[in-house]
Amino acid sequence: MYSESDREFMLRALTLAQRSAYHATPNPRVGCVIVRDARVLGEGFTQPPGSNHAEVEAILDSRSNGHDVRGATVYVSLEPCSHFGRTPPCATALSEAKVARVIAAVEDPNPLVAGRGLEMLRNGGVDVRCGLLEQEAADANAGFFSRMTRGRPWVRLKIAASLDGKTALANGVSQWITSEDARRDGHAWRARSCAVLTGIGTVQADNPQLNVRLVATSRQPLRVLVDSRLEVDPAAHIFDGEGQVLIACAVKKPAAEAALVQRGAEILHVPGDRSKVDLQALMKALATRSINEVHVEAGFKLNGSIVGAGLADELLVYFAPSLLGDAQGMLHLPALSDLAHAQRLKFAEVAQVGDDVRIVARVLH
Secondary structure, three states: OOHHHHHHHHHHHHHHHHOOOOOOOOOOOOOOEEEEOOEEEEHHHHHHOOOOHHHHHHHHHHHHHOOOOOOOEEEEOOOOOOOOOOOHHHHOOOOOOOOOOEEEEOOOOOOOOHHHHHHHHHEEEEEEEOOOHHHHHHHHOOHHHHHHHHHHHHEEEEEEOOOOOEEEOOOOOOOOOOOHHHHHHHHHHHHHHOOEEEHHHHHHHHOOOOOOOOOOOOOOOEEEEEEOOOOOOOHHHOOOOOOOEEEEEEEOHHHHHHHHHHEEEEEEEOOOHHHHHHHHHHHHHHHHHHOOOOEEEEEHHHHHHHHOOOOOOOEEEEEOOOOOOOEEOOOOOOOOOHHHHHHOOEEEEEEEOOEEEEEEEEEEE
């Protein structure tokens, strides 16, 4: 059904989509390539919210290159939208441009689209196909797909550890286990996320800013602090710099809340059992704020709670070439009596970053 050149052009569209990783949110990351006679006429990717989508960018790029796109083939990594949001429907733009064929990688899971964009194109006389590199395209927008289909964000745990799986010394010292290269790479993963989440224990021990500093970005992710008893010091560094801070707590303390609001924080009450924040409810609340990806940089207790609640989708682990011995581990999980009960993962990527090794592992739900 698809030729090798079709695959190559769709791979190019997927590569272009990643150029919007830092700024597309809450929209999906989309890439588009317009081709005639195996020659690229123009290409584009999603611009910041309120600006052009990938398809319009590709049309404009083609025209700026002096090309007429009538009769051309369009490769797009996600079904063209069919509804009016901040911008008009991309399906309409393609139909009006008189392209001959559209090959989409995957249908848009957004209920406002969900096949309607493809149908609009067919009704406009365009030859439409869908499903080329479908899984790769869905993986590229795992957060968007998660929010649309599960009602919660994609949750990634970022962990920096020694080779024996320790994240801090017994006295709590953890800076720095991994190399500067790994820390810079970690900031790139922060930048692509919609929110960076941590717990009160990490804030009290490390006093992090939790923003993006080591790579260039046009947008700072929302910083989310899980602080069940509202114990954070208003002078903590997490309130410094650009970007919003959301504090999820399980109690009401008017005086403390007022002081934190003065620091620019927003308070979200998410009570759960035993005066703890209900993590399931928190993730659903973040989804209602159009948060696609949550990047967790927390201690072993909160990491364990997230995994135990079935909320972790992916682990991003940097292993340093060192051994720390009797020290803090990566996650606090209950003891197992049978290996059959182990949480199964799938390695999605293994790479060397500076002196360290980065592993991306997906949780098998």
